[in-house]
Amino acid sequence: MPYCPKCDMEFVEGMTVCTDCHGPLVETKEAAMAMKQKEKEEKMKEMAERMAAMEAAANNGQPVPQPLSMTGRRSKTPVPSNVYVKKSQKYADMKSSASAFYVVGAIMIAAALCLWLNILNLPMTGMNGLLIKIIVTAIGIASFAIAFSSAKSAKALAVQAEAENEKEDHLIQWFLSSYTKETIDKSLEGELDDLSPEEISLKRLELIQDILITNQDISDQLYADSLAEELYTRIFE
Numbered sequence: 001m002p003y004c005p006k007c008d009m010e011f012v013e014g015m016t017v018c019t020d021c022h023g024p025l026v027e028t029k030e031a032a033m034a035m036k037q038k039e040k041e042e043k044m045k046e047m048a049e050r051m052a053a054m055e056a057a058a059n060n061g062q063p064v065p066q067p068l069s070m071t072g073r074r075s076k077t078p079v080p081s082n083v084y085v086k087k088s089q090k091y092a093d094m095k096s097s098a099s100a101f102y103v104v105g106a107i108m109i110a111a112a113l114c115l116w117l118n119i120l121n122l123p124m125t126g127m128n129g130l131l132i133k134i135i136v137t138a139i140g141i142a143s144f145a146i147a148f149s150s151a152k153s154a155k156a157l158a159v160q161a162e163a164e165n166e167k168e169d170h171l172i173q174w175f176l177s178s179y180t181k182e183t184i185d186k187s188l189e190g191e192l193d194d195l196s197p198e199e200i201s202l203k204r205l206e207l208i209q210d211i212l213i214t215n216q217d218i219s220d221q222l223y224a225d226s227l228a229e230e231l232y233t234r235i236f237e
């Protein structure tokens with residue numbers, strides 16, 4: 001039966017799109033599980049390569065390479081390209097976008113006023129000159145409209161970002177009060193033998209992810225990954 005790998009739901013024959021997430025369905029539940037396992041293996045391989053590169057850089061006395069975050073600053077931990085973007089970051093980006101469009105709008109409206117009042121003289125006259133005035137005015141109005149819409153969206157994101165930050169603080173405090181480096185390694189007792197440092201790190205990170213998803217019912221895998229990396233840094237580094 002058709003199966004949604006994201007929502008873990010089966011559908012009747014003939015359906016091709018999930019009614020909840022609107023994502024494409026796969027042929028069977030087994031196919032979905034195989035696809036998830038492949039994605040997990042690819043992700044773990046990517047993380048292993050990243051950690052190996054960090055260790056090699058550290059052993060050679062070189063600065064540990066870190067990817068740039070959305071703000072252009074170096075993040076504390078390496079993250080894959082499909083990294084979870086926090087709502088606080090989305091809010092900052094949206095607010096910055098609104099400010100930029102306000103500036104553009106103000107400049108274009110000022111230029112339009114100068115053109116209409118003939119303070120600025122165009123080399124073109126007639127219909128061509130009129131068309132330029134209309135275009136500059138339209139750009140200014142459109143920029144203000146986009147800025148207003150972005151500011152409105154940013155205001156809504158600010159509320160969501162505050163709620164997300166409170167939730168994340170609660171989750172981190174809960175985890176750190178419930179698990180330590182020793183208890184995590186004890187849970188992996190017997191699984192860490194003969195593993196390289198990179199593989200041990202991946203085992204620990206995977207366990208943290210599983211604990212978060214199982215105990216806190218986190219449905220967003222990217223969010224779970226982001227939170228697990230933050231916890232890993234606090235516990236093991």
